[in-house]
Amino acid sequence: MVDPVLELKGISKKLKGREILKNINLTINPSEIFGFLGPNGAGKTTTIRIIAGLVKPTTGSVTICGYSLEKEFSKALSRVGCIIEGPDMYKYFTGMENLEQFAAMKNVERKRIYEVLELVGLQHRINDKVGTYSLGMRQRMGIAQALLSRPKLLILDEPTNGLDPAGIAEFRQLMRKLAYEEGMSVFVSSHILTELQLMCDTVSIVKQGEVIKTAKVEEIQSDNVVEWQFEDVGKAKEILKSKLGLNVTQTKKNIIRAPIGKLTIEEINRTFMNEGLVISYCTAVGSSLEDLFLDLTEGDKIV
Ligand SMILES: Nc1ncnc2c1ncn2[C@@H]1O[C@H](COP(=O)(O)OP(=O)(O)OP(=O)(O)O)[C@@H](O)[C@H]1O
Ligand SMILES: [Mg+2]
Numbered sequence: 531m532v533d534p535v536l537e538l539k540g541i542s543k544k545l546k547g548r549e550i551l552k553n554i555n556l557t558i559n560p561s562e563i564f565g566f567l568g569p570n571g572a573g574k575t576t577t578i579r580i581i582a583g584l585v586k587p588t589t590g591s592v593t594i595c596g597y598s599l600e601k602e603f604s605k606a607l608s609r610v611g612c613i614i615e616g617p618d619m620y621k622y623f624t625g626m627e628n629l630e631q632f633a634a635m636k637n638v639e640r641k642r643i644y645e646v647l648e649l650v651g652l653q654h655r656i657n658d659k660v661g662t663y664s665l666g667m668r669q670r671m672g673i674a675q676a677l678l679s680r681p682k683l684l685i686l687d688e689p690t691n692g693l694d695p696a697g698i699a700e701f702r703q704l705m706r707k708l709a710y711e712e713g714m715s716v717f718v719s720s721h722i723l724t725e726l727q728l729m730c731d732t733v734s735i736v737k738q739g740e741v742i743k744t745a746k747v748e749e750i751q752s753d754n755v756v757e758w759q760f761e762d763v764g765k766a767k768e769i770l771k772s773k774l775g776l777n778v779t780q781t782k783k784n785i786i787r788a789p790i791g792k793l794t795i796e797e798i799n800r801t802f803m804n805e806g807l808v809i810s811y812c813t814a815v816g817s818s819l820e821d822l823f824l825d826l827t828e829g830d831k832i833v
Contacts, residue, residue, distance in 0.1 A: 541590035565726030568736035611676030621661035666697035759810040
């Protein structure tokens with residue numbers, strides 16, 4: 531077992547007599563992209579504030595890279611880069627001037643500025659004023675700033691808010707690069723499930739201050755069940771069973787379903803077509819993260 535980068539044990543928070551967080555337990559491993567999914571008011575930002583040392587929990591412990599946040603505050607936080615509710619920057623300064631300012635504050639050598647710029651891909655606009663940047667660029671500037679001190683854990687609170695689909699896709703790629711090439715762990719909160727599903731290795735669903743489910747996204751997706759309708763299901767059943775090794779159930783005269791494991795619907799349908807079968811319809815019916823989320827929150831609207 532590897533040592534976790536972040537561990538929350540029994541975290542609760544009471545504010546003005548209200549229990550905002552209830553017994554939160556989380557573990558994030560090295561190089562893992564972790565998603566914290568929950569509707570407005572679920573307690574995402576409060577949890578992040580606690581991890582960032584801005585708010586004290588009422589009970590429980592936070593450990594970052596083996597350091598107790600309570601007992602070794604600065605050592606624990608020296609491993610964390612954090613952006614809460616949007617990055618803070620001087621918009622009349624250029625990107626470079628902003629980074630230089632932070633680098634000086636944090637005692638970071640100049641070489642690191644160029645490294646982080648390369649990582650986030652902002653070299654070409656770095657001498658323009660931050661005020662002229664698009665939201666996506668400001669987001670990347672914020673990340674560059676958070677990366678200056680070489681954190682092991684990057685924490686981003688609703689980082690994709692306001693980004694367009696292209697911006698979100700770029701952001702996703704950047705997170706993957708940081709986690710899988712640079713070995714960082716990423717904690718990202720969101721109320722948008724599809725985003726986290728695409729980006730994260732693990733997702734915890736939080737509702738009214740409680741983590742109600744933690745799951746590996748891959749496992750949930752590999753549980754996906756797909757349903758097909760055919761004129762004659764006989765041959766299709768045979769293909770799914772013998773050719774693709776799937777577990778098939780016939781649910782109606784013309785309908786079969788199977789958990790598709792690591793295969794994609796496209797791959798399976800191509801196989802059917804190559805065998806000359808005509809698919810009347812095909813749909814995912816199984817426990818995607820969305821179904822799971824809706825089940826767990828009893829239909830609370832999330833997107
Ligand atoms: N300083 C405070 N005093 C009282 N209540 C607070 C305080 N900060 C947060 N809360 C309450 O705690 C709950 C959780 O808030 P939090 O901001 O952590 O949720 P969130 O999941 O980040 O929501 P959002 O998606 O809207 O950002 C909310 O009900 C909020 O009103
Ligand atoms: Mg919030």
